[in-house]
Structure formats: structure tokens, C-alpha cells
Amino acid sequence: MSNYDHDKIEKKWQERWRKEEIYKDYTRPKKFYALDMFPYPSGAGLHVGHPKGYIATDVFSRYKMLQGYSVLHPMGWDAFGLPAENYAIVNKIHPRVAVEQNITTFKKQLEKFGFTYDWEREINTTDPEYYKWTQWAFLKMFEKGLAYQSDEAINWCPKCQTGLALEDLEGGVCERCGTEVEQKKMRQWVLKMTAYADRLLYDLDKEKLNWEEAILEQQRNWIGRSEGAQFKMAIVGSEEKLEVFTTRLDTVFGMTFALIAPEHNLVQKLKPQIKNWSEVEKYIDQAQKKTDLQRQTEIKKKTGVELKGVKVINPFTKKEISLFASDFVLASYGTGAVMAVPSHDSRDWDFADKYRILKIQVIDPVFEENISVSNVYPSFIPSTLKGETIEDATKRWRKQELERIKKGERCFTDDGVLINSGEYNGLASAEARKKMIKWLEKEKIGQSAVNYKMRDWVFSRQRYWGEPIPIVHCEKCGAVAVPYNELPLKLPEVEQYEPTGTGEGPLVGISEWVNTKCPKCGGPGKRETNTMPQWAGSSWYYLRYIDPKNKQALVDKQKEKDWMPVDLYVGGAEHATRHLLYARFWHKFLYDIGAVSTPEPFKRLVHVGLIQAEDGRKMSKRWDNVINPDDVIEQYGADSIRLYEMFMGPFTQNISWSTKSVVGVKRFLDRTWNCFFADYTGIFINDEDRNKWIKGEAGAEGVTSHEIEVLLNKTIKKVSEDIENLKFNTAISQLMVLGNSFYKVGEKERIPLGSSLDKYYSESINGQRIKKSDFEKFVILLAPFAPHMAEELWSNLGHDKSIFTESWPEYDPALIKEDTIQLPVQVNGKVRAVLSAPADISEEEAKKLALSDENVKKWLEGKEPKKVIFVKGRLLNLLV
RNA sequence: GCCGCUGUGGUGAAAUUGGCAGACACGUGCGACUCAAAAUCGCAUGGGUAACCCCCAUGUCGGUUCGACUCCGACCAGCGGCACCA
Numbered sequence: 001m002s003n004y005d006h007d008k009i010e011k012k013w014q015e016r017w018r019k020e021e022i023y024k025d026y027t028r029p030k031k032f033y034a035l036d037m038f039p040y041p042s043g044a045g046l047h048v049g050h051p052k053g054y055i056a057t058d059v060f061s062r063y064k065m066l067q068g069y070s071v072l073h074p075m076g077w078d079a080f081g082l083p084a085e086n087y088a089i090v091n092k093i094h095p096r097v098a099v100e101q102n103i104t105t106f107k108k109q110l111e112k113f114g115f116t117y118d119w120e121r122e123i124n125t126t127d128p129e130y131y132k133w134t135q136w137a138f139l140k141m142f143e144k145g146l147a148y149q150s151d152e153a154i155n156w157c158p159k160c161q162t163g164l165a166l167e168d169l170e171g172g173v174c175e176r177c178g179t180e181v182e183q184k185k186m187r188q189w190v191l192k193m194t195a196y197a198d199r200l201l202y203d204l205d206k207e208k209l210n211w212e213e214a215i216l217e218q219q220r221n222w223i224g225r226s227e228g229a230q231f232k233m234a235i236v237g238s239e240e241k242l243e244v245f246t247t248r249l250d251t252v253f254g255m256t257f258a259l260i261a262p263e264h265n266l267v268q269k270l271k272p273q274i275k276n277w278s279e280v281e282k283y284i285d286q287a288q289k290k291t292d293l294q295r296q297t298e299i300k301k302k303t304g305v306e307l308k309g310v311k312v313i314n315p316f317t318k319k320e321i322s323l324f325a326s327d328f329v330l331a332s333y334g335t336g337a338v339m340a341v342p343s344h345d346s347r348d349w350d351f352a353d354k355y356r357i358l359k360i361q362v363i364d365p366v367f368e369e370n371i372s373v374s375n376v377y378p379s380f381i382p383s384t385l386k387g388e389t390i391e392d393a394t395k396r397w398r399k400q401e402l403e404r405i406k407k408g409e410r411c412f413t414d415d416g417v418l419i420n421s422g423e424y425n426g427l428a429s430a431e432a433r434k435k436m437i438k439w440l441e442k443e444k445i446g447q448s449a450v451n452y453k454m455r456d457w458v459f460s461r462q463r464y465w466g467e468p469i470p471i472v473h474c475e476k477c478g479a480v481a482v483p484y485n486e487l488p489l490k491l492p493e494v495e496q497y498e499p500t501g502t503g504e505g506p507l508v509g510i511s512e513w514v515n516t517k518c519p520k521c522g523g524p525g526k527r528e529t530n531t532m533p534q535w536a537g538s539s540w541y542y543l544r545y546i547d548p549k550n551k552q553a554l555v556d557k558q559k560e561k562d563w564m565p566v567d568l569y570v571g572g573a574e575h576a577t578r579h580l581l582y583a584r585f586w587h588k589f590l591y592d593i594g595a596v597s598t599p600e601p602f603k604r605l606v607h608v609g610l611i612q613a614e615d616g617r618k619m620s621k622r623w624d625n626v627i628n629p630d631d632v633i634e635q636y637g638a639d640s641i642r643l644y645e646m647f648m649g650p651f652t653q654n655i656s657w658s659t660k661s662v663v664g665v666k667r668f669l670d671r672t673w674n675c676f677f678a679d680y681t682g683i684f685i686n687d688e689d690r691n692k693w694i695k696g697e698a699g700a701e702g703v704t705s706h707e708i709e710v711l712l713n714k715t716i717k718k719v720s721e722d723i724e725n726l727k728f729n730t731a732i733s734q735l736m737v738l739g740n741s742f743y744k745v746g747e748k749e750r751i752p753l754g755s756s757l758d759k760y761y762s763e764s765i766n767g768q769r770i771k772k773s774d775f776e777k778f779v780i781l782l783a784p785f786a787p788h789m790a791e792e793l794w795s796n797l798g799h800d801k802s803i804f805t806e807s808w809p810e811y812d813p814a815l816i817k818e819d820t821i822q823l824p825v826q827v828n829g830k831v832r833a834v835l836s837a838p839a840d841i842s843e844e845e846a847k848k849l850a851l852s853d854e855n856v857k858k859w860l861e862g863k864e865p866k867k868v869i870f871v872k873g874r875l876l877n878l879l880v
Numbered sequence: 881g882c883c884g885c886u887g888u889g890g891u892g893a894a895a896u897u898g899g900c901a902g903a904c905a906c907g908u909g910c911g912a913c914u915c916a917a918a919a920u921c922g923c924a925u926g927g928g929u930a931a932c933c934c935c936c937a938u939g940u941c942g943g944u945u946c947g948a949c950u951c952c953g954a955c956c957a958g959c960g961g962c963a964c965c966a
Contacts, residue, residue, distance in 0.1 A: 220883095224965065247965095341966095576961080661892070718896095730895095831900055
């Protein structure tokens with residue numbers, strides 16, 4: 001026996017696992033699919049934060065294996081995209097070469113953790129055999145009219161020199177490089193994600209996704225569904241109509257002007273009528289020059305220009321009102337024009353203030369006797385003062401509101417009851433909206449309508465390092481799909497892959513690639529030179545792991561059914577509205593064409609908390625605070641870093657790394673080893689004695705006290721539950737409690753490591769030890785977290801087969817209850833004594849016991865308790 | 881501004897979901913072992929108090945309750961998302 005040499009032992013087991021492939025048993029009846037968000041192999045290599053999520057899925061995978069599941073736990077590389085390309089440009093190296101190098105580094109680093117990845121299923125989004133199916137899916141969308149070309153203005157990053165999707169922006173700047181984006185009109189490919197908006201929203205609930213509420217909420221907000229009404233207003237002296245969308249049709253009688261986006265084409269159409277055209281034109285010019293960022297910083301400063309000579313008729317009041325062009329109206333949302341009700345919309349209020357426009361109050365913040373509160377204020381209860389009823393508080397609040405509104409101090413934006421609204425007076429807002437929509441329908445000028453914040457997915461990039469879009473442009477036939485049997489359409493090798501800046505991709509320079517035949521008519525055609533965005537390959541990769549070598553289909557249908565949906569998906573929260581939205585959309589499309597069998601890809605999603613540097617900042621080369629896992633593994637071992645990252649705090653929380661704290665789990669592992677296998681534990685008389693214990697020979701088998709037996713069973717229960725709930729930190733702390741108690745069994749006989757042996761050998765050794773089978777249960781519980789040490793212990797305990805062929809221990813429900821408990825006794829709610837008592841002690845008994853306690857007597861001051869509160873097995877509270 | 885999350889020792893954090901606040905671990909102090917140091921082992925460690933009984937203590941203020949880290953209300957601070965979406 002010897003002390004634990006983590007480096008040697010971990011390498012040994014990793015080697016054996018690779019050889020024996022014990023994880024690749026896919027024949028068991030129960031299946032579990034554990035998925036990590038695959039990394040982007042950057043040049044910097046891994047820091048200790050990256051593997052945290054991988055460790056979690058690995059712990060879960062090993063736990064499920066021990067429970068008898070076939071577990072799919074794959075890994076791959078998301079290697080297309082701007083960062084690889086920019087890295088390649090800076091380092092003057094081809095992106096393909098850079099990616100290959102980086103993957104080698106990443107893989108080497110990951111392998112040191114002893115993960116259960118099935119590397120035969122490794123995928124790489126830049127592999128033509130992989131992106132063939134990315135292109136295939138695109139063509140399917142093209143076939144169904146879901147991939148289309150558009151010339152709308154889109155977000156353009158002048159530094160990355162490419163168009164971007166809405167999801168690629170962060171507060172008006174490019175998410176990658178932080179440059180302010182511009183609006184640029186250009187030809188681009190767009191995926192019709194909005195066609196799936198409702199399903200993307202409703203399936204979050206309907207499919208009962210076990211996702212964190214925070215991420216569900218982010219998706220809901222991002223999709224941003226608004227229900228309302230859309231209607232047309234006549235323009236005096238013109239055939240044109242002004243169509244608006246509103247969620248507050250109930251305020252329509254308060255409309256005192258209307259607003260239109262400056263770039264709206266109706267403005268151009270009304271030019272002959274507009275008396276101040278030069279002024280209007282100037283405003284449009286200015287508005288177009290503004291960046292998103294400028295617009296955002298100017299939120300409070302509303303600007304606009306009246307279209308003089310244009311009058312719009314409010315269909316409800318038949319009154320003529322003015323029309324203004326203003327850049328706070330978004331051309332891309334709704335109809336690009338809105339009705340303005342200054343009394344009940346804060347933006348219209350600001351605008352009306354500036355241009356001195358009339359405000360008419362049409363909503364009373366009140367409820368009449370015959371209208372219930374919930375009808376008017378579904379989510380609002382005014383705060384009450386001391387002793388005040390809700391009714392009183394509502395009245396007081398209403399009075400206050402009314403005064404403010406009358407004084408013109410307050411813009412009231414909640415629902416209420418209609419006033420100044422003709423026949424609709426007295427109706428609650430919600431009811432009024434319904435009736436007004438009916439009226440619009442009857443008059444045939446409008447109807448109910450739904451709008452989304454989410455936009456269609458701008459899908460083309462004017463860059464080199466991405467999947468080529470498999471389309472040929474033909475003068476006669478237009479955009480024609482590359483035939484399926486010609487896929488993959490390979491990305492050609494080029495000398496120059498720097499962006500052109502012209503709005504065309506760098507591929508445009510390779511004439512022998514660009515010039516081709518039209519697949520339809522055989523005439524001259526030109527290939528599409530835009531490439532797909534980074535998010536394309538990651539939108540369906542989890543399907544390819546299931547069937548990575550398939551040449552006939554994206555995934556085999558039976559295999560897909562066997563594994564999908566993903567049972568546990570772990571990754572960063574930053575993907576809430578990007579990857580996770582795209583992947584769900586892509587998946588739903590594949591579902592619709594019958595390629596997959598489930599409407600949702602990820603049944604359970606957990607987001608991993610970031611590991612920050614010790615200084616609390618993000619780990620980054622820039623701050624020189626990066627911790628490399630290789631160094632930690634070298635010093636403390638893979639099991640230690642695995643255990644530490646799971647133990648450092650709640651899994652989903654951001655926590656700062658602390659190298660100092662790693663020694664805590666390292667000590668725990670060493671103690672576990674030293675329990676029975678250190679050179680001189682003292683609890684064995686000699687190696688022969690130890691071997692007897694291992695073989696279970698009579699007289700050497702040891703005893704487990706009832707106390708420890710209870711603790712062991714409790715630990716089995718807690719560790720199982722905690723792993724299920726990804727509460728790894730408390731699972732480990734429970735394992736430590738159990739481990740410490742094992743260690744303490746032989747405490748008196750244990751020799752401190754490095755001590756002079758003579759001194760100890762003179763003392764008696766009584767050979768106290770626990771039963772081997774109980775220690776083995778503990779080792780299995782530890783195995784998902786510290787697999788290397790568990791295997792080594794297991795083999796030292798006399799087993800030939802891997803510990804992962806064993807089964808997860810079950811607890812005995814009879815043995816998780818303690819016989820005696822520490823019963824707290826309170827007097828007037830304060831603990832005055834803690835008494836040892838049988839767990840099932842009755843109230844009478846407990847009271848008797850408590851009344852005999854000195855300290856309890858003292859606090860009772862001789863009085864008889866007026867009331868006794870007894871919670872069985874919990875506490876006793878005496879009130880006097 | 882709107883939406884969501886979080887606030888507990890010197891530090892990372894626990895708390896069976898309303899029942900002994902601080903499990904487990906880091907750090908620190910003292911002790912054992914050692915010529916010495918490291919490692920290892922033991923004891924202590926929220927604050928007040930010399931100390932016990934005790935008193936105070938889970939961001940702040942209030943409420944419900946026999947009893948609140950936990951539930952309710954208001955506020956404060958921090959983090960994340962969205963941001964003129966009509």
C-alpha cells in the first residue's frame with residue numbers, strides 16, 4: 001500500500017477507460033441523453049471556468065450509468081464563425097489550420113478531466129460531411145418558402161464588415177467587437193422565424209419544459225407577443241389610408257394626432273399634399289443618419305415634424321387630426337405608424353408637450369360600483385396604510401390620481417373605465433377593446449392583430465469562414481437551389497479571406513467557383529457568395545451526435561426516436577435568446593418536415609454559473625487572471641478540480657475561483673484514501689490484516705455502528721436527490737460528513753502521517769473498522785464526482801471490474817430515521833433547552849421531560865404553560 | 881423605465897420549504913508530532929461578555945404567526961436581460 005499518487009493513478013484509469021470503452025454500452029433499455037453546449041475552440045485554450053458545465057453532465061452521466069441507463073454524452077466543436085476568422089487574419093494562418101490546432105489543444109485539456117465522452121461521436125461544424133446537412137436543412141427551408149431574400153435595411157457592423165441578426169447585437173453595438181452598428185440596405189438571406197413565433201412562445205409552457213424560469217422569461221420577452229388591433233384611417237383629400245397598430249384601442253377617443261415612421265413609404269406618396277416638404281425631407285435625412293445608439297440615448301428627447309396639409313380622420317370620433325413623422329416610431333414594427341393618445345401613453349405625452357398638442361383624458365382610473373376591481377385592475381392592488389382596507393386605499397389612490405391628471409401632471413397608462421368615449425363610456429378597458437374591435441370589423445376598416453418583437457433571422461454573412469449558402473443565381477430562373485446530390489457544397493480554398501467591405505462575401509473573388517451553371521436551365525449562373533452565420537451549425541448539432549456517420553440522412557429516424565429529446569442540457573445563460581431560440585426554431589422546422597419526432601429538443605435545461613477570477617472579474621488574458629486547468633490538475637489532480645468546481649457553491653451561481661480552497665476537497669480525497677489504504681493507518685495491524693478485511697475473512701470484517709448505518713442511508717438518499725436537482729455542493733458536503741465519520745471510527749488508532757512510528761507501535765491497536773460493504777457503498781456514491789479515486793479504491797478493495805459496472809446503492813427507509821433526537825424546547829418561542837429524546841416521543845412525554853429540565857423550570861418561573869405547541873420530532877414550545 | 885434574480889460569519893456557503901441560523905469547506909488562532917519547517921492530526925472560531933446563564937444577529941423598516949433567512953407590504957443595494965415594440 002502506498003500514498004495516493006493522483007497523476008499516475010488518473011492516467012492509468014483514463015487509459016483503461018479508453019481501452020475498455022465501458023461507457024459505450026448503448027444496449028440497456030433505459031436511455032439518458034446528457035448534452036453540453038459544445039465549445040468554440042478559441043486560440044486561448046480552456047480556463048477553469050469552461051469545464052464546470054462539462055463536469056456536471058459527467059457527474060450526471062456516471063450517476064445514470066450506475067443506475068443502469070445507457071448514457072449518450074458526446075462532445076464536439078462549433079468552429080465556424082467570426083472569431084476563428086478574425087483570429088486567423090491576425091495570426092496570418094488559415095482558419096481551418098487554426099481550428100485544427102485549437103481543437104487539439106482543447107481535446108488534450110478535456111481528456112485530463114476523465115470525462116465519459118464518446119469521442120467516436122465527435123463532430124465538427126466545419127467538416128463538409130457535417131455542414132452538408134446544415135446546407136440540406138437550409139434548402140428544405142428554401143423549398144418551403146422559409147428562407148427568402150430581402151433588401152431591407154439591416155444591422156451592419158463596419159468593423160466585422162458583415163450584416164448581423166438582431167440577436168447578434170448588444171445594446172446597439174456588435175456583440176463580437178463592440179462597434180456601433182449602422183443601418184444598411186442590402187440583399188440578404190432571411191429565415192422566416194416569425195412564422196414560428198406563436199409556437200416558440202406557447203410550447204415553452206405546453207411542452208412543460210423543465211427550464212429555469214429566468215430563461216423562459218427571457219425567451220418570452222424576446223418573442224414579445226402583443227395582442228391588439230389594427231385599423232385604417234382615412235386621409236383627407238387622398239385615396240391613401242393610414243394603418244396603425246395599437247394594444248390600447250380603448251383609448252382611441254383620446255387620439256389627438258397620429259405618428260408615422262420617417263422612412264415609411266406613405267410619406268413619399270403623400271408628397272404632393274405636404275406643404276412643408278423641404279422641412280420633412282430634411283427631417284427624414286437626419287433620422288436616417290442616426291445610429292441605434294444615438295436613438296437610444298435620446299429616448300426622452302422626442303423629435304418630429306408635422307406633415308402640413310395632411311389630415312387624418314379618427315374613425316371613432318370622425319374628427320380631423322394632424323400627422324407627424326417621428327423617428328421614435330419604428331418602421332419595422334407593426335404598421336410603422338401609430339395613433340397617439342397623449343393622456344394615456346407616456347411617449348405621446350412627451351411628444352404632445354413638446355409640440356403643444358391637445359390631451360384628452362378618456363380613461364378614468366376608477367372602478368364604478370358595478371364593475372369589479374379585478375375587471376379593471378387585473379394586477380393592481382394599491383398599498384394600504386396601517387389599518388386601512390383595500391377599498392379605502394383604492395379610493396384614496398383614485399383621488400390622488402384624478403387630481404394629478406386634472407392638473408396635467410400625470411399621464412395615466414393603466415387600464416380603467418372609459419370616459420369621453422361616446423357610447424363606450426362606463427366600460428372597463430378590456431371590455432371596451434372587445435366591443436371596439438367588433439365595431440372595426442363591422443365597418444370593415446380593421447380587426448384584431450398580433451405583433452412580435454422578434455424578427456426574422458438575418459441569415460447571411462459577408463464573410464469567408466462559414467457554410468456556403470447552396471444557391472445559384474440565374475438571370476433567367478432567379479435564385480435556384482443547388483441539387484441535394486451535389487451537397488456538400490464545399491467552401492473553396494482561397495488566398496484572401498479578408499472581408500471585401502462591399503456587401504459581398506470574399507468568395508466573390510474566386511471566379512472559377514462563383515461562375516457555374518444554373519441547375520435548372522443549364523445557362524450561366526453565379527453562386528451565392530454570402531455564408532451562413534455561426535449559429536447555423538449549432539442549431540441542430542445535438543441530432544448529429546445520435547448518428548454522426550450517416551451519409552443518407554441528417555439523422556436516422558429510429559435512432560433519433562431512441563434518444564430525443566435531450567434529457568439534460570447544460571450551458572451558459574448567455575445563449576438564452578440566441579442559440580436556444582435558433583435551435584428551437586430549427587428543430588420545429590425539422591419536426592414539421594418529419595425529420596425529428598419531438599416538438600422540442602431540450603427537455604431540461606440548466607444554466608451553469610460563471611467562474612470568475614479571484615479578483616471578481618471575468619477570466620481573461622487581458623486582466624492576466626486566467627487559471628489554466630492543466631496546472632490545477634497537475635498539482636491537485638483531476639478528481640480534486642472536479643470535486644472543487646462542484647463544491648464551490650450553487651451550480652447556477654457565478655462564483656470567484658479560489659485556488660486556496662481546492663485544498664479542502666483534496667484533503668477530503670486524501671482522507672478517504674488514508675481511511676484504509678495509507679501506509680500506516682493503524683486500524684490494521686499489518687498488511688495481512690488488511691487483506692483479511694478485504695477478503696472478508698472471519699474476525700477481520702469490522703462492524704458498522706447503528707449510528708453510522710443511519711448516516712450512510714441518509715447519505716444515499718441525499719446524494720441521489722441532490723444529483724437529480726444538480727445541487728452538487730450539498731451532495732459533496734454530505735459525502736464529507738459520511739467520510740469524516742468513517743475516518744473517526746479509527747481515530748484513536750490512526751497515526752498522523754509522517755510521525756515517528758516507534759512511538760505509535762508501542763501503543764495498542766484495537767483494529768476498529770467499519771464493514772467493507774459499507775465503505776464500498778460510500779465509494780460508489782463518490783464515483784460520479786471522483787471517478788479516478790473511486791476506481792482505484794474499488795480495485796484495491798479486491799474488484800477486477802470497473803466500479804461503473806456496479807449499481808447505485810439504495811437506501812433502507814427504515815434506516816434513515818434516527819431513534820433519538822435532539823428536541824429543542826422553547827419557552828415563549830426562545831430555545832431554553834435541547835433534550836435528548838426518543839424520535840417518536842409523544843406530546844405528554846415531551847412536556848413531562850421538558851418540565852423536569854432546570855433551565856426550562858427557571859424560565860417558566862413556576863407558572864403552568866398556558867398553551868403547548870408540539871411538532872412531533874421537531875420541537876416543543878411552551879407559552880406562559 | 882420595464883422584466884427577472886440575489887442580499888446570511890473574515891471568505892465560498894448550508895438550513896428537511898414556517899420549527900435549534902451558520903452544516904460542509906477555506907482562512908485564522910492555539911495545541912500535538914518535528915532539531916525545524918511543510919504535511920498530518922486535535923481543539924476553538926458570528927458579535928457582545930473574563931465567563932456561564934444570557935443578550936444581539938440572516939440588507940433596512942413594518943406586518944402575519946406560539947414561532948420568520950423562509951410568507952406578506954414598502955424601501956435600499958447589487959447582478960442579469962430588454963430597452964421608444966405603440
